[in-house]
Amino acid sequence: MTGTPLRRRKRPQSPARSRLAPFTEFTGPQYFLLAGSFLIPLGSFAVLPFMSVLLHERLGMGLGAVGVVLAVASFVQFSGGVVGAALAERIGLQRTMLLALVIRTAGFAAFLPGLSRPVWAVAALFLVSCGAALYLPANKAYLITGVAEVRRPPLLSASSSALNAGIALGPIAAAPFVLTASAGLFTAVTVLFGLITAGHALLPKETAAGDPAGDPAGDPVGHPVGDPAGEEEQRPAPQLPADEKPVATDSPPFLPFAITVLSVYVFMFFQHYLALYAVGRTSTLFYGLVLALYALLLVVTQPLLSDWIARLPYPRALRIGFTALATGMAALALGHPAAILGGALLICLGEVVLFLKNDLEALSRSDRSPAVVFGRQRLAAGIGAFASGIAGGEAYAWAEGSGHAGLFWVAVAAQCALLPPLLLRTLRRSQGRTRNLS
Structure with missing residues (x-):
């Protein structure tokens, strides 16, 4: 019998399984970096x-000095992303990650003599902050370099979920040992970072085109050549209706940077x-429950919603995200335990939508390398966090002193509702004035 052999028809996947399919098709280096995205914050936040x-x-440092040290270290960690991006363009993504982890490992090692010497402790903290600043833009850029645009949301959302899981579990795992076995804790974290650094040394370097050398040739999605599963994934991305597409003339190219500043600014009041x-x-126990549920929702929902968030037109994503933040902040003002829990979960939804969409939009609007884009986004986050810290302390102290702390959250909710359209x-x-002048 001659002719073309019959091809087996594949069974249709269930909606839940098809939604999770992109998360089972990463490359080896991508899986390693996702594991690192969990282990690095786990060790750091321990x-x-x-x-x-x-x-x-x-x-024995005074609280004022402690505040200054922590504020400057945080700003270095955020704003230094621009330096990390520039370094990545010069020496490569893999080498930048490796250098950053060497610096960070040295920082955690320096905490051992820092347990009895303040100068060593402060120096160690700044080494760790500098390492984080250099690492994060290169890490995100390496993760998505050479990857088709439709597969960026699953990678970035999985990385964010892994990071948030590490942040949530780190303090819990370390709490029993911080004061009773500090030297052992710092030694364990140093060893962990040493192992992670060694693993990064084995990652393939990017080729001249910027792709990790270990990626399958000719397939930006990461499937082996000729893999039927890879062929199925090459469907064109669904097109947005014409009336839902953002109009380029009405959207400045630097809009995601400005929106990130604003998003982090209002979010950090909550944080x-x-x-x-x-x-x-309420109680410390209830507050711990709120944090645990918040972390769980954040870790689970962002990967599941990543495809939906990627397809959202940017204006609609901003409306959804800032509406969720405003409603959540207003709920906190009620002060009832149920309102605090509900408000926190709404704020979590706003964080999931805004933070991922801002990164995706920044990538799509820029012709610079992903490392530069992520470095700028980190700088935007640093500016927002710094502004929030400056404005929030006095405002909360005034509201608490007046006996109506709920007014603080009402004011934050008003900013979530009013500042986005004012900024746009x-x-x-x-932009209109610039065009008229040109």
Whole structure:
């Protein structure tokens, strides 16, 4: 019998299975980096959240000095992403990650003599911050370099979920040992980072085109050549309706940078002051439950929603994200435990949508390398966090002193609702003036 052999028809996948399929098709280096995205914050946040305790209670530094040290270290960690991006363009992504991890490992090792010497402890903290600044842009860029655009959302969302899981579990795992076995804890973290550094040394370097050398040739998605599964994934991305596509003339190219500044600015009020607000009105146990549910929702929902977020037109994503933040902040103002829990979960939804969409939009609007884009996004986050810290302290102190701390959250909710359209209007006017002058 001659002719073309019959091909077996594949069974249709269930919606849940098809939604998870992109997360089972990463390359070996991508899986390694995703594991690192969990282990690195796990080790870092086993130590960093307790820095104020170490510097103040164990080493005797004044609270004012401690605040200055932590603020400057945080700003270095965020704003230094621009330096990390420039270095990555000069020496390559893999080498930048490796150098960053060597610096970070040295920083954690320096905490051992820093347990009795404040100068060593401060120097160690700044080494760790510098290492983080250099690592993150190169890490994200390496993760998506050479990858088709439709597969970037699953990678970035999986990386974010792994990072948030490490952040959530790090303090819990280290809490019993911070004060009773500090030297052992710092030694364990140093060894962990040494092993992670050794693993990064084995990653393939990028080729001249920027692709990791270990990626299958000719397939930007990462499937072996001739793999039927790879052929199925080459469907064109669904097109947005014409009336939902963002109009380029109305959207300045630097809009994602400005929106990231604003997103982090309003979000950090929640990050910094929820503990002060919630513990006094509920209990430490309830606050821990809120944080655990928040972390769980963040880790689970961002990968599951990544495809939907990627398809959202940018204006609609901004409306959804800032509406969720505004509603969540307003719910916190009620002060009831159920309102605090519900508000926190709404804020989590806003974070999931805004932070991922801003990164994706920044990548799609820029003709620079991904490392430069992520470095700029880190700088934007640093500016937002710094502004939030400056504005939030006095505002919360005033609201708490007046006996109506809920007014603080009302004011933050108002900013979530009013500042995004004001920012968009200002940027469009500025762009219009620039065009008129040219």
